[in-house]
Amino acid sequence: MAANPIYVGLDTPDLARAQALGRAVAPHVGGLKLGMEFFMANGPEGVRRMADVGLPLFLDLKLHDIPNTVAGALKSLSVLDVAIVNVHAGGGLAMMQAARAACRPGTKLIAVTVLTSLDEADLCTMGVFGDPAAQVHRLAVLTREAGLDGVVCSAHEVARLSGEWPAGLFVVPGIRPAGADIGDQKRIMTPREALDAGAGVLVIGRPITAAADPAAAAEAIAATL
Numbered sequence: 329m330a331a332n333p334i335y336v337g338l339d340t341p342d343l344a345r346a347q348a349l350g351r352a353v354a355p356h357v358g359g360l361k362l363g364m365e366f367f368m369a370n371g372p373e374g375v376r377r378m379a380d381v382g383l384p385l386f387l388d389l390k391l392h393d394i395p396n397t398v399a400g401a402l403k404s405l406s407v408l409d410v411a412i413v414n415v416h417a418g419g420g421l422a423m424m425q426a427a428r429a430a431c432r433p434g435t436k437l438i439a440v441t442v443l444t445s446l447d448e449a450d451l452c453t454m455g456v457f458g459d460p461a462a463q464v465h466r467l468a469v470l471t472r473e474a475g476l477d478g479v480v481c482s483a484h485e486v487a488r489l490s491g492e493w494p495a496g497l498f499v500v501p502g503i504r505p506a507g508a509d510i511g512d513q514k515r516i517m518t519p520r521e522a523l524d525a526g527a528g529v530l531v532i533g534r535p536i537t538a539a540a541d542p543a544a545a546a547e548a549i550a551a552t553l
């Protein structure tokens with residue numbers, strides 16, 4: 329999608345910190361990802377302020393509700409010129425179709441399949457049995473049927489999905505440079521491996537934002553790609 333596939337996850341409620349981080353890493357990345365933590369604190373105006381950094385924005389709100397409600401949320405968000413927005417594929421086909429119809433033209437609409445913080449044992453506790461890859465695949469097929477532009481998945485599933493859906497956008501979190509702290513992520517891969525597997529966007533948060541020098545961390549990761 330982007331020449332530089334790195335989107336930095338700015339998980340902070342602090343607008344000034346998000347702006348400072350965004351400006352610091354801007355020369356080394358392709359976009360910025362704003363999630364619930366940022367949006368709950370700063371709202372649409374915060375997103376507009378982050379647009380001033382001059383990079384494409386991924387608004388990672390993971391909308392998940394009945395079709396009418398998700399469509400309404402996307403209509404409200406359509407005042408924002410963001411590159412990517414998302415819903416949860418677990419909301420079902422009708423919800424994703426309603427989201428597609430309501431999404432601002434020009435904004436890529438993608439769906440989260442199985443969170444990268446979940447492994448096979450976690451899925452088992454929710455009554456989903458077997459390798460996460462099977463559930464990711466089921467939800468990606470549903471997402472494509474609904475007419476969305478791509479999915480969020482881990483790097484472990486992206487090779488199969490990108491082979492079957494050549495035009496799809498594959499956004500991959502759970503990215504960890506070798507030796508980095510894993511934190512709460514479970515299905516991880518290095519930036520280089522994820523890119524080679526078929527990722528279009530690499531979502532990288534703490535390995536960059538928690539580094540002593542975020543710009544240097546972003547530059548070092550970009551140099552591996």
Ligand SMILES: O=c1ccn([C@@H]2O[C@H](COP(=O)(O)O)[C@@H](O)[C@H]2O)c(=O)[nH]1
Binds near residue numbers: 337338503513
């Ligand atoms: O399955 C998913 C979907 C979204 N995320 C988001 O990506 C970043 C990852 O941050 P790290 O600090 O690199 O772990 C974070 O904002 C998540 O909300 C995800 O990790 N997995």
